[in-house]
Amino acid sequence: MPRKKPHRSTGRRSPWAAAALIGIGLLITGGVYAGASAAVAATDDGGSTQELTVEDGELLFQANCATCHGLDLQGSEAGPSLYGVGELSVHFQVSTGRMPLQAQGPQAPQKPVQFTDAQTQALAEYVQSVAPGPEFPADEVLDGEGDASHGGELFRINCAMCHNVAGAGGALTEGKYAPALDGTSPLNIYAAMVTGPQNMPVFNNMNLSLEEKRDIITYLLYIQENRSPGGFELGSLGPVSEGLFIWIFGIGSLIAITVWVTAKSN
Numbered sequence: 001m002p003r004k005k006p007h008r009s010t011g012r013r014s015p016w017a018a019a020a021l022i023g024i025g026l027l028i029t030g031g032v033y034a035g036a037s038a039a040v041a042a043t044d045d046g047g048s049t050q051e052l053t054v055e056d057g058e059l060l061f062q063a064n065c066a067t068c069h070g071l072d073l074q075g076s077e078a079g080p081s082l083y084g085v086g087e088l089s090v091h092f093q094v095s096t097g098r099m100p101l102q103a104q105g106p107q108a109p110q111k112p113v114q115f116t117d118a119q120t121q122a123l124a125e126y127v128q129s130v131a132p133g134p135e136f137p138a139d140e141v142l143d144g145e146g147d148a149s150h151g152g153e154l155f156r157i158n159c160a161m162c163h164n165v166a167g168a169g170g171a172l173t174e175g176k177y178a179p180a181l182d183g184t185s186p187l188n189i190y191a192a193m194v195t196g197p198q199n200m201p202v203f204n205n206m207n208l209s210l211e212e213k214r215d216i217i218t219y220l221l222y223i224q225e226n227r228s229p230g231g232f233e234l235g236s237l238g239p240v241s242e243g244l245f246i247w248i249f250g251i252g253s254l255i256a257i258t259v260w261v262t263a264k265s266n
Helices: 016-048 054-064 086-095 117-130 148-158 186-195 210-225 239-265
Strands: none
Touching (some): 054 117, 086 117, 086 186, 148 210
16 A cells, blocks of 8 residues: 655745845844944044144145145145145135035135044144244134124125125126125134135235224124015025016016906906
């Protein structure tokens, strides 16, 4: 009599099992990645507060700036000499993201900052140690406690033709422009007046005294904190944008109402 073969279980795996396994794997991978990212971020934050030395600034300069400006700050065909620019100019260019330069153009645009405050300070100190130039001002110049009214008058006389009365910026020739000053720090406002970056003229103490620079900084801080009291400011770009707005929306609305009333009466 033939033996009976033992019956083997032919149970099928659920079609959701593979999806569940993939989901669990993704959750584990994502959790490990998030933990590692948080650890790296915490390490970076701790390092950003660490004080760096002039020697650290030299290493940063050699790695990020020497290609254009030369190992001895002498400049090259790709970048100007840094002799005499001083720590103030370096801080302005690096802390606003203008340097390192992304591409050659009419002027260096402001972009996301690539260095921490400590690294920026170390770079500035290194350049100052090799080729001294304009230095950081006293805290009193940047405190925003000057005469805002007088600062506004000085700004309208010396700066508004390029930057606009409200500091909204404006176009210049050959693709150049005066940047908007909204959000610019007091130190960088002072640095721009003293070092004359891009197409801006230099305002030394013979042109504008320290007290007058303080007043201009106070005025700009005031308009940064007190936006247009009259309502929507339309970019503070003056009568052209305001007139265009009225022409399109104001007169356009009147025409639409007239057409609607006429159609209603008919």
